[in-house]
Amino acid sequence: MALADILGAHRNEAGIATAIAVLQQRFGDKLKTSQALREQHAHTTTYLTPQLPDAVLFATHEADVREAVRICATHKVPVIAYGTGTSLEGNVNAPEGGLCIDLMGMNAILEVNAGDLDVTVQPGVTREQLNAHLRDMGLFFPIDPGANASLGGMAATRASGTNAVRYGTMRDNVISLKAVLPDGRLIKTGGRARKSSAGYDLTRLIVGSEGTLGIITELTLRLQGIPEAMSAAIASFPDIGAACEATIAAMQSGIPMARIELLDAQCVEAINNYSKTSFQVSPLLLLEFHGSKASVGEQAESFGEIAKDCGGTGFEWVAKPEERNRLWKARHDAYWALRAAAPDKQSLSTDACVPISRLAECVTQTARDIAEAGLYGPILGHVGDGNFHAAVTFDPADPEELARAEGVVERLALRALAMEGTCTGEHGIGQGKRRFLRLEHGDGADVMAAIKKAIDPDNIMNPGKVMALS
Amino acid sequence: MALADILGAHRNEAGIATAIAVLQQRFGDKLKTSQALREQHAHTTTYLTPQLPDAVLFATHEADVREAVRICATHKVPVIAYGTGTSLEGNVNAPEGGLCIDLMGMNAILEVNAGDLDVTVQPGVTREQLNAHLRDMGLFFPIDPGANASLGGMAATRASGTNAVRYGTMRDNVISLKAVLPDGRLIKTGGRARKSSAGYDLTRLIVGSEGTLGIITELTLRLQGIPEAMSAAIASFPDIGAACEATIAAMQSGIPMARIELLDAQCVEAINNYSKTSFQVSPLLLLEFHGSKASVGEQAESFGEIAKDCGGTGFEWVAKPEERNRLWKARHDAYWALRAAAPDKQSLSTDACVPISRLAECVTQTARDIAEAGLYGPILGHVGDGNFHAAVTFDPADPEELARAEGVVERLALRALAMEGTCTGEHGIGQGKRRFLRLEHGDGADVMAAIKKAIDPDNIMNPGKVMALS
Numbered sequence: 001m002a003l004a005d006i007l008g009a010h011r012n013e014a015g016i017a018t019a020i021a022v023l024q025q026r027f028g029d030k031l032k033t034s035q036a037l038r039e040q041h042a043h044t045t046t047y048l049t050p051q052l053p054d055a056v057l058f059a060t061h062e063a064d065v066r067e068a069v070r071i072c073a074t075h076k077v078p079v080i081a082y083g084t085g086t087s088l089e090g091n092v093n094a095p096e097g098g099l100c101i102d103l104m105g106m107n108a109i110l111e112v113n114a115g116d117l118d119v120t121v122q123p124g125v126t127r128e129q130l131n132a133h134l135r136d137m138g139l140f141f142p143i144d145p146g147a148n149a150s151l152g153g154m155a156a157t158r159a160s161g162t163n164a165v166r167y168g169t170m171r172d173n174v175i176s177l178k179a180v181l182p183d184g185r186l187i188k189t190g191g192r193a194r195k196s197s198a199g200y201d202l203t204r205l206i207v208g209s210e211g212t213l214g215i216i217t218e219l220t221l222r223l224q225g226i227p228e229a230m231s232a233a234i235a236s237f238p239d240i241g242a243a244c245e246a247t248i249a250a251m252q253s254g255i256p257m258a259r260i261e262l263l264d265a266q267c268v269e270a271i272n273n274y275s276k277t278s279f280q281v282s283p284l285l286l287l288e289f290h291g292s293k294a295s296v297g298e299q300a301e302s303f304g305e306i307a308k309d310c311g312g313t314g315f316e317w318v319a320k321p322e323e324r325n326r327l328w329k330a331r332h333d334a335y336w337a338l339r340a341a342a343p344d345k346q347s348l349s350t351d352a353c354v355p356i357s358r359l360a361e362c363v364t365q366t367a368r369d370i371a372e373a374g375l376y377g378p379i380l381g382h383v384g385d386g387n388f389h390a391a392v393t394f395d396p397a398d399p400e401e402l403a404r405a406e407g408v409v410e411r412l413a414l415r416a417l418a419m420e421g422t423c424t425g426e427h428g429i430g431q432g433k434r435r436f437l438r439l440e441h442g443d444g445a446d447v448m449a450a451i452k453k454a455i456d457p458d459n460i461m462n463p464g465k466v467m468a469l470s
Numbered sequence: 471m472a473l474a475d476i477l478g479a480h481r482n483e484a485g486i487a488t489a490i491a492v493l494q495q496r497f498g499d500k501l502k503t504s505q506a507l508r509e510q511h512a513h514t515t516t517y518l519t520p521q522l523p524d525a526v527l528f529a530t531h532e533a534d535v536r537e538a539v540r541i542c543a544t545h546k547v548p549v550i551a552y553g554t555g556t557s558l559e560g561n562v563n564a565p566e567g568g569l570c571i572d573l574m575g576m577n578a579i580l581e582v583n584a585g586d587l588d589v590t591v592q593p594g595v596t597r598e599q600l601n602a603h604l605r606d607m608g609l610f611f612p613i614d615p616g617a618n619a620s621l622g623g624m625a626a627t628r629a630s631g632t633n634a635v636r637y638g639t640m641r642d643n644v645i646s647l648k649a650v651l652p653d654g655r656l657i658k659t660g661g662r663a664r665k666s667s668a669g670y671d672l673t674r675l676i677v678g679s680e681g682t683l684g685i686i687t688e689l690t691l692r693l694q695g696i697p698e699a700m701s702a703a704i705a706s707f708p709d710i711g712a713a714c715e716a717t718i719a720a721m722q723s724g725i726p727m728a729r730i731e732l733l734d735a736q737c738v739e740a741i742n743n744y745s746k747t748s749f750q751v752s753p754l755l756l757l758e759f760h761g762s763k764a765s766v767g768e769q770a771e772s773f774g775e776i777a778k779d780c781g782g783t784g785f786e787w788v789a790k791p792e793e794r795n796r797l798w799k800a801r802h803d804a805y806w807a808l809r810a811a812a813p814d815k816q817s818l819s820t821d822a823c824v825p826i827s828r829l830a831e832c833v834t835q836t837a838r839d840i841a842e843a844g845l846y847g848p849i850l851g852h853v854g855d856g857n858f859h860a861a862v863t864f865d866p867a868d869p870e871e872l873a874r875a876e877g878v879v880e881r882l883a884l885r886a887l888a889m890e891g892t893c894t895g896e897h898g899i900g901q902g903k904r905r906f907l908r909l910e911h912g913d914g915a916d917v918m919a920a921i922k923k924a925i926d927p928d929n930i931m932n933p934g935k936v937m938a939l940s
Contacts, residue, residue, distance in 0.1 A: 113825065115718045115722070115825075115826060115827035116826050116827050116856075117722065138722070158665075158667040158671070159667070164665060171665070171671065172642060181913075181917070185913050186913070187911070187914040189911070189914055190892065190910075190911075191825075191887070191890035191892060191910075192825040192890040192891070193823040193824055193855075193856055193857075193892040193895065194823070194825075194856055194857075195628075195639050195641070195855055195857065196628075196894065197628040197629070197678055197821075197892075197897060197898045198892050198894050198898075198899055198903070198906070198910050198911070199678070199936055199937070200675060200679055200683075200917075200918045200921060200922075201628070201641065201671075201674045201675060201677065202914050202918070204641070204671045204674030205670060205675055205921075207671065208667055208669070208670065208671050213670075225724040228724065248585045251587060251695075252585070252608070252695045253698075254761070256726065291724070291726075292765075294764065294765075295762075295768065298764055302762070351667075353663040353664070353665060353666060354663055355583065355588070355662040355663060356585060356586050356664075357586045386586075386663055386664055387664075416663075417661070420662040421662070421663040422660065422665075422666035423668055424666065424667045424668050425663065425665050425666060426665065427667060429667070433668070437669050440660075440668050441660075441668070441669060441672070442658060443651075444657040444659055444669075445669070447670075447672060447925060448670045448672070450924040450925060451921055451925075453924065454923065455920060455921075466670075
């Protein structure tokens, strides 16, 4: 974090005071300035220091967002969009103070178009809320980050999850959106057509911009029909390399896997301890297949043969829901199992992503690096995308251990970049990874800065995130 | 077209003269100024008037592009990237003159990563060249616009084709790219990771920007494994509505169709006349399925049931290559059949795209409008995407008939927008559809202009395309 951020050197005290007075006048009770609410809205799920906004607006209408942004623009006061607060890189911190706009009151599912397989929602709708709403229509929205995040936040972070290997990420599943620009104007980046060649792709520009270009107030998302059948499979492998080899072979063979998740031996061990399971303590692949009744069996069997060819053992596949859940229990319990394995520790959640052919090497080197740093850091990941998480644990009371953990994360980012990958596959840059942006993008970072300046010349939209501007 | 474009009012004569002298000095024989080559490079496949560049550079290296752009930037001279010249909206015209950079000499396939299902190519590689290269590796690149276009041009236009319903468009299949910016700097928008949340999505910003932000000099593309098996199917329908209804039901049911193409009755009639086939003269759906041997049969059968439920007749499905080609002959011959049906005419190729639920209505209204305009205009389309083409024919020697054809295209664009669609699904804005950009994007058009200005302040990159700036 830049020193100026820590010291709050960029705080526009006069502007903030005036803006809050105007906002209070305009919004009354919708605007909160209590310490507790400000703290809650600077909550980060990482080690990054919370940085509080000066006020929180509980927006319930698009017009609230537009008016609040206009007021903040007039006084050059930062505006930070807030959903469920589950981002991992300090994305909702307020290093220069300003106004946090909580969008969770804007949680209406506006229109489901079953024939077009799309839905239009407000940004505060969570993925679980959406899927509960869709279930009876035989539809679902596939993107599933760990948290029950808001769809606006997921779009802003370009989030993904376990289904991305089949269904893509938020990049691929946002058809269009509405966003309030830094001057309060509202844009709509497209209609409901599944494709368009009409001008610059503003949808994809806003998706992943982490609230630094505008605030998303509406999203049209692509849906999927709930498959007729699903099957699940597991196989253990002698080492990470063999598991990755099986993944590559399965991808090449065109098996349309819906999920393929890797757990390393440490992870499996933690799960066995936590869930009283007895999975073989070696790298484990968990898979899910979607399709017709006949095809989900065929897909699983095809994978079974590949797994065997790659030295896999303990292959098993099932189709009944309760059986599927039994196999996937290892994955579902992973988060809690890892917490239980190091109860007094915090963890740095990383999300490097590399070409799959480099994944085994990247995971193996990272595991070695974690061990050499004297830390506990099980690895699990969305192996079909080449994306993995190392939960690098550290004692929050021990700055030296935190420094070692940060060293691991830093070396992992550099390793991923050296392997033609990315420092972040799905968590975003936020504050935590700003130092890697130029390493990853070179002069492209200048293009991003030029775009930011063109759209948000006063840098009021989530300042201090993605790139370091002042 | 704006009057200033026609009159060449923005021509920077002094700058152009100086830049060409410098370019000649630097590039010698690689730079051509003959009338014939200039005319060839202003070739448009539409009715739009050719507008010649002042010189054509046959680039063979990235360094050529960088240096030429730098020279043009110094003298504020337009630069137009050129591939196969098969774009349809005047995208390669030079309304202000300047330098055309022909990239077809940069046609190396640089690296195939079979394990990662990706390939890195230079922009002059055509899609057929790439697929010929990949065939023996069991891989293919799915995007197939009608022409054997260059991959650089396809990316710049955000092109798609018949496979998009299954494999997406260029938006989804460009993993990253290199582009020369208007000041000659080179950016690389990413590595080879299948996903990333690191900063603004510059890949998707350049894809579809039609050479107005930079010149693509390298592309990393996503590949697919050649499926184990393919099957094809056809079915006739009593009307467009029934064909669309079957399409929607098939999409909802999750059948992973690789292709689903609609031909209207006029189209089928033209094909019967041209190819001596005897398809029922009513709306026809042609499908292709990719997968395992068992699944392509199952997919076809599932579709057959849906077709029957929707009033379809003459359903047939086959798997052998020669049989598949027999069924698909109608689609393969469509271009030539339509030309033969109106041999003395030219046609305006449109590409509106609407939500599928609105497709029947949009196609039916458009067909009626064409008939009411007294024109011949068969309709065919990528119905799984809601995207269709009307080949609105007119006598090139009759300005009044051209005006009527333009009227049809204009009303179609407005109709598509009113149905939450887009004025262009895959051809781009170019010059021909600039007047619809603001209608489609509202204030988003200003955001595009702001981005253009931030990246290309002197407006040297393909000026007069996508948006009207001067």
